[in-house]
Amino acid sequence: MNDALSLREHMLFSEAVEDRHRRTDLTYIEKKVKDQLDRVIVELNGSESGSLSRLASRYVRLDQAIKVMGKKKDELNAKIKGEVEDLFAAEDIVLTRVIDTVSFTMTVSKKSKSPDKVQVDYESIAKELAKLIPEDLQSKVEEITDAYTKIIPQADKSPALSVKAKVTEGVVGDAINKITAIIGKLIKKVTAWATKFDVRLGALEKLVK
Numbered sequence: 001m002n003d004a005l006s007l008r009e010h011m012l013f014s015e016a017v018e019d020r021h022r023r024t025d026l027t028y029i030e031k032k033v034k035d036q037l038d039r040v041i042v043e044l045n046g047s048e049s050g051s052l053s054r055l056a057s058r059y060v061r062l063d064q065a066i067k068v069m070g071k072k073k074d075e076l077n078a079k080i081k082g083e084v085e086d087l088f089a090a091e092d093i094v095l096t097r098v099i100d101t102v103s104f105t106m107t108v109s110k111k112s113k114s115p116d117k118v119q120v121d122y123e124s125i126a127k128e129l130a131k132l133i134p135e136d137l138q139s140k141v142e143e144i145t146d147a148y149t150k151i152i153p154q155a156d157k158s159p160a161l162s163v164k165a166k167v168t169e170g171v172v173g174d175a176i177n178k179i180t181a182i183i184g185k186l187i188k189k190v191t192a193w194a195t196k197f198d199v200r201l202g203a204l205e206k207l208v209k
Contacts, residue, residue, distance in 0.1 A: 026044075028042050029042075029043075087099065094111060095110050
């Protein structure tokens with residue numbers, strides 16, 4: 001199946017986007033930056049607010065998990081490489097090193113130097129060469145430049161999404177600490193009650209015996 005949109009599909013998609021308007025049942029607030037309209041804000045309530053809040057919550061949890069897992073992966077990567085270096089001689093760094101364990105095969109690639117990248121600033125070269133051309137020919141230089149200049153249209157960037165919880169991390173942390181403290185007190189009370197119960201139960205057992 002071809003993922004590219006046909007001309008007809010593209011036209012239908014464009015028309016659908018153009019036909020989309022702001023909803024009349026919602027209030028929109030426009031913000032300007034340097035006298036230019038830059039941002040539009042809409043505040044949701046009720047079921048729509050709850051639905052999007054749940055999606056945003058899932059997004060934030062997933063984003064945090066990915067960041068944590070990415071950090072853990074980098075730490076583990078560095079640790080494994082360190083363990084590998086301890087198993088081989090220093091000169092083995094130019095070789096592909098393979099470690100076989102009972103359960104895994106780990107391969108660390110050989111160290112290689114990336115070739116230097118040669119970058120030529122053709123635009124600056126052309127400007128410097130243009131200065132060497134007599135003034136009466138400068139107009140010709142501009143004509144040639146325009147003739148060989150192309151404007152290549154680029155695809156529009158997909159709008160970026162940013163999700164931030166309105167409850168600050170400090171408040172969340174305080175709430176967690178309070179809940180932890182309450183649970184701790186409850187555990188102590190249950191433990192104390194259980195101890196007293198064991199003492200009474202022991203006393204009763206002695207009477208029965």
